[in-house]
Amino acid sequence: MEELPIHVKIADRPYKLYVEPESESIVREAARLIQEEYHKLQKAKIGDAQEALAQIAFSCLITKLRGDRQIQGFRQEVFDKLAQVDKTLSPGSV
Numbered sequence: 001m002e003e004l005p006i007h008v009k010i011a012d013r014p015y016k017l018y019v020e021p022e023s024e025s026i027v028r029e030a031a032r033l034i035q036e037e038y039h040k041l042q043k044a045k046i047g048d049a050q051e052a053l054a055q056i057a058f059s060c061l062i063t064k065l066r067g068d069r070q071i072q073g074f075r076q077e078v079f080d081k082l083a084q085v086d087k088t089l090s091p092g093s094v
Contacts, residue, residue, distance in 0.1 A: 011038050011049050 003018040008031035019027045034056055041052040 010034050011053055 001020060004021050004024060006017050006019060006024060006027065008015055008017060008028060010031055011034075015031075017027060034053075037056050037059075038049075038052050041047070041055060046052060046055065
């Protein structure tokens with residue numbers, strides 16, 4: 001599939017990106033959220049652009065890692081429950 005050229009702003013700088021058409025909306029949303037957070041940090045006078053972007057990146061990574069761990073916990077719960085069901089339904093377990 002051919003990639004689509006799009007323009008987004010990050011830290012008030014324009015960037016031309018090439019994305020899969022089905023990814024365009026999520027890429028635009030991500031750029032919008034970064035831009036909003038960047039402006040919040042600027043209004044709070046928290047450092048320069050580099051420091052603001054570093055804080056945004058750090059915050060995003062923490063959120064991702066928390067989500068990854070939560071998903072892993074859910075997966076483990078599902079596998080444990082399936083193992084219990086399998087054990088209960090296996091021949092000779094009654």
